[in-house]
Amino acid sequence: MELAVLEALNAERAARRASILVTELASGRQRLVTPSGIAGDPLAEVLGEALRSGRSRLVEAGNQRLFLTVQVPSPRLVITGAVHISQALAPMASMAGLDVTVIDPRTAFATSERFPGVDLRAEWPDVVLPRIGLDPFTAVAALTHDPKIDDPALTEALAAGCFYVGALGSRKTHGARLERLAARGVSREALATIHAPIGLDIGAASPAEIAVSVLAEIIGELRRRPAMRGQAA
Structure with a gap:
C-alpha cells in the first residue's frame, strides 16, 4: 500500500x-x-x-x-439519564454491538452498582460530550425528562448529525421541548428528525419494554441510513 x-x-x-x-x-x-x-x-x-x-x-x-x-466506525449509543429504562437499554444495546455511554450528573443515579460494566459519566452532558465527540455513527437517547440534562445533549446530537436522536416524553412534553430547542437556535428541519415519543409504538409499558422499543428503533435507523449521511470530506 x-x-x-x-x-x-x-x-x-x-x-x-x-x-x-x-x-x-x-x-x-x-x-x-x-x-x-x-x-x-x-x-x-x-x-x-x-x-x-x-x-x-x-x-x-x-x-x-x-x-x-x-x-465503517463502530456504532455508539449515548444515553442521558441513569434511569430504569437505561438500566435495561444499556446491556441490550451492548449485546447488539453498540458501544454504550450513560451520562447523568446525578450521582445518586449514576452508580456502578446500577450500571455494572457500562461507561458511566457522572457529569453534565455539555461537559462530557465535547470530550467524547458525537458523529454520524452515534445514536443519542435522552431519557431524563430534565431539560437541564437532555436539552444540551439533544442540541449537540442534532448539530453533529447523529444517525438517531430520540427523546422520552409525551407529545405535549415534546412540544415544549421543541420550543426550548428552537430558542437555542436549532433549525426546524433538525427538530423534525427527533424521534419523540421515543421508541417504536409497540404498546410498551415497563422500563424493559420501552428499552426494547428504543433499541429496535435505533437499529432500524442504523440499517436504513443513507451511505452519504453526515460525512464531510
Whole structure:
C-alpha cells in the first residue's frame, strides 16, 4: 500500500469517518473513496451499497476484479439519564454491538452498582460530550425528562448529525421541548428528525419494554441510513 493511501486511511479511521479502499486485484493499484466522493465515482452504485451494508467484498466492473475494503466506525449509543429504562437499554444495546455511554450528573443515579460494566459519566452532558465527540455513527437517547440534562445533549446530537436522536416524553412534553430547542437556535428541519415519543409504538409499558422499543428503533435507523449521511470530506 502506498504511504499516502495508508496515511489517508488512518486519518479517516482516527476521525471516525467511513471510507472504502478500492483495490484492483490485477494491478494492485489502490484508491481511497470517502462518502463525499461516491456520487462522482464510476462505481457509485456499488460503493454506496457496500457502505450501507458495511461489508467488504469482491466485485467485478467491466473487465476488472476489485476488492472493496469497507471501513465503517463502530456504532455508539449515548444515553442521558441513569434511569430504569437505561438500566435495561444499556446491556441490550451492548449485546447488539453498540458501544454504550450513560451520562447523568446525578450521582445518586449514576452508580456502578446500577450500571455494572457500562461507561458511566457522572457529569453534565455539555461537559462530557465535547470530550467524547458525537458523529454520524452515534445514536443519542435522552431519557431524563430534565431539560437541564437532555436539552444540551439533544442540541449537540442534532448539530453533529447523529444517525438517531430520540427523546422520552409525551407529545405535549415534546412540544415544549421543541420550543426550548428552537430558542437555542436549532433549525426546524433538525427538530423534525427527533424521534419523540421515543421508541417504536409497540404498546410498551415497563422500563424493559420501552428499552426494547428504543433499541429496535435505533437499529432500524442504523440499517436504513443513507451511505452519504453526515460525512464531510
